[in-house]
Amino acid sequence: xxxxxxxxxxxxxxxxxxxxxxxxxxxxxxxxxxxxxxxxxxxxxxxxxxxxxxxxxxxxxxxxxxxxxxxxxxxxxxxxxxxxxxxxxxxxxxxxxxxxxxxxxxxxxxxxxxxxxxxxxxxxxxxxxxxxxxxxxxxxxxxxxxxxxxxxxxxxxxxxxxxxxxxxxxxxxxxxxxxxxxxxxxxxxxxxxxxxxxxxxxxxxxxxxxxxxxxxxxxxxxxxxxxxxxxxxxxxxxxxxxxxxxxxxxxxxxxxxxxxxxxxxxxxxxxxxxxxxxxxxxxxxxxxxxxxxxxxxxxxxxxxxxxxxxxxxxxxxxxxxxxxxxxxxxxxxxxxxxxxxxxxxxxxxxxxxxxxxxxxxxxxxxxxxxxxxxxxxxxxxxxxxxxxxxxxxxxxxxxxxxxxxxxxxxxxxxxxxxxxxxxxxxxxxxxxxxxxxxxxxxxxxxxxxxxxxxxxxxxxxxxxxxxxxxxxxxxxxxxx
Numbered sequence: 001x002x003x004x005x006x007x008x009x010x011x012x013x014x015x016x017x018x019x020x021x022x023x024x025x026x027x028x029x030x031x032x033x034x035x036x037x038x039x040x041x042x043x044x045x046x047x048x049x050x051x052x053x054x055x056x057x058x059x060x061x062x063x064x065x066x067x068x069x070x071x072x073x074x075x076x077x078x079x080x081x082x083x084x085x086x087x088x089x090x091x092x093x094x095x096x097x098x099x100x101x102x103x104x105x106x107x108x109x110x111x112x113x114x115x116x117x118x119x120x121x122x123x124x125x126x127x128x129x130x131x132x133x134x135x136x137x138x139x140x141x142x143x144x145x146x147x148x149x150x151x152x153x154x155x156x157x158x159x160x161x162x163x164x165x166x167x168x169x170x171x172x173x174x175x176x177x178x179x180x181x182x183x184x185x186x187x188x189x190x191x192x193x194x195x196x197x198x199x200x201x202x203x204x205x206x207x208x209x210x211x212x213x214x215x216x217x218x219x220x221x222x223x224x225x226x227x228x229x230x231x232x233x234x235x236x237x238x239x240x241x242x243x244x245x246x247x248x249x250x251x252x253x254x255x256x257x258x259x260x261x262x263x264x265x266x267x268x269x270x271x272x273x274x275x276x277x278x279x280x281x282x283x284x285x286x287x288x289x290x291x292x293x294x295x296x297x298x299x300x301x302x303x304x305x306x307x308x309x310x311x312x313x314x315x316x317x318x319x320x321x322x323x324x325x326x327x328x329x330x331x332x333x334x335x336x337x338x339x340x341x342x343x344x345x346x347x348x349x350x351x352x353x354x355x356x357x358x359x360x361x362x363x364x365x366x367x368x369x370x371x372x373x374x375x376x377x378x379x380x381x382x383x384x385x386x387x388x389x390x391x392x393x394x395x396x397x398x399x400x401x402x403x404x405x406x407x408x409x410x411x412x413x414x415x416x417x418x419x420x421x422x423x424x425x426x427x428x429x430x431x432x433x434x435x436x437x438x439x440x441x442x443x444x445x446x447x448x449x450x451x452x453x454x455x456x457x458x459x460x461x462x463x464x465x466x467x468x469x470x471x472x473x474x475x476x477x478x479x480x
């Protein structure tokens with residue numbers, strides 16, 4: 001296993017004895033490598049280092065043909081600019097790599113790559129619409145398929161035996177989404193994840209020899225017997241003609257409920273149709289929820305994602321407004337009765353909407369959100385490889401222009417009441433992004449700031465989530 005080594009002050013590789021948890025270091029860090037890859041025999045062959053140069057993040061691939069050879073660099077690429085290059089693993093003798101790349105097709109696909117020549121060899125698998133997300137590897141290190149997302153995670157297996165087993169499981173659970181997440185070596189025992197948009201996830205265990213099995217573990221046991229509402233797909237043409245898709249969920253029995261627009265974080269992630277307890281909670285309160293896979297969202301091909309680069313507060317933002325206009329024009333929800341509610345980048349969208357469209361929303365909720373974009377990109381402690389997708393850091397005028405799409409500089413344009421929630425242990429977005437905005441806005445706006453001691457970026461502890469749900473519920477009840 002690879003983990004951060006305090007002694008080396010870098011990522012080193014350890015051999016761990018599972019029986020007694022003892023471990024030995026088998027590879028000290030070299031070349032500032034952050035990720036290591038072994039061949040199926042356990043020999044370390046590849047390492048990936050990421051370095052910053054001239055405000056760009058450069059990934060370097062290091063390789064050795066034999067265990068006792070020195071590492072040599074075989075490939076470099078600039079993250080966010082060059083074709084993607086994500087190693088999924090190696091063949092048995094370590095001479096070829098299986099790589100996810102958006103080269104040629106402009107969608108991420110699985111390719112074979114000859115390490116010695118540094119050349120791609122052949123296309124292993126691609127999907128006509130979606131990016132390939134990962135290669136599927138069995139317990140022996142063999143590549144047996146690929147996974148990708150449409151509304152849910154889907155698997156494609158190279159072997160008819162594995163494909164037939166997956167189809168059997170899918171047919172068994174009907175309209176629910178079922179996927180095999182683990183197999184025994186002989187393929188006779190399987191663990192299956194079953195979920196849908198309105199059913200919380202449950203794991204099932206099956207022994208195919210004895211033809212016995214059943215529910216094994218529920219992710220949310222306290223929700224397992226609850227009935228939830230289905231999520232609807234939608235797509236429409238944005239104001240510039242591009243096709244945008246997303247999800248709309250509404251409570252049953254209400255013709256035109258108040259609307260919550262809920263942009264996802266990232267921004268280079270996406271919304272899925274999976275069961276979402278936060279979404280279902282909001283719907284249970286009587287609100288409709290609109291989710292948007294705006295420009296910049298991942299999984300829909302490279303062009304769709306890169307169309308969101310340098311578009312904070314611009315095209316990505318407009319896609320959200322266009323989706324809301326579509327929802328009101330189609331009669332799914334009433335006009336002028338909406339709140340926008342987002343976390344992380346979604347919090348940035350919410351705060352930006354507050355001043356760009358001050359009459360569109362009755363209330364604004366930002367969780368771990370960004371109010372000062374220029375401060376974010378200049379915060380060296382939180383800079384990462386995606387920084388170059390926000391702005392060209394070598395262009396000082398472009399960096400300065402981020403102030404023009406930052407809510408902290410547009411407080412005088414805001415009308416709607418705001419709720420800000422942020423944790424003090426947020427390592428992605430400094431909690432002062434919310435605190436300083438509150439300090440500057442509190443004299444002139446209806447605003448509440450909730451600071452959660454030791455809260456992380458994702459509020460991944462129960463107490464933080466309780467605070468979030470309580471504050472959001474009370475705020476929505478008052479303003480929407």
